[in-house]
Amino acid sequence: MNVVLGPLFWLIDTVINLYIWILIAGVVLSWLVAFNVINTSNRFVYLVGDFLSRVTDPVLRPIRRILPNLGGIDISPMVLILLLLFGQQVLRNVALSLS
Numbered sequence: 001m002n003v004v005l006g007p008l009f010w011l012i013d014t015v016i017n018l019y020i021w022i023l024i025a026g027v028v029l030s031w032l033v034a035f036n037v038i039n040t041s042n043r044f045v046y047l048v049g050d051f052l053s054r055v056t057d058p059v060l061r062p063i064r065r066i067l068p069n070l071g072g073i074d075i076s077p078m079v080l081i082l083l084l085l086f087g088q089q090v091l092r093n094v095a096l097s098l099s
Contacts, residue, residue, distance in 0.1 A: 009095040026052035
């Protein structure tokens with residue numbers, strides 16, 4: 001059983017890590033655009049921003065509906081990262097208990 005579950009837990013853990021980095025990249029890109037460091041009229045910047053938005057917005061949208069409006073501050077990525085880290089830790093504990 002561990003022959004199948006070990007790699008499966010590793011794969012899920014890796015996907016969670018990758019998604020956390022995608023969230024961080026989306027936040028950094030939005031700050032750079034907001035502070036006019038980079039411009040979305042650049043085709044590459046637009047494509048990267050569009051990709052990050054398409055990947056993260058469906059997951060962030062329900063969290064944004066629950067959180068109160070804090071003006072121009074969006075803490076939904078931070079909430080999602082904390083939830084993902086919690087889930088990752090639970091997954092690791094389950095993997096350790098099964099081994």
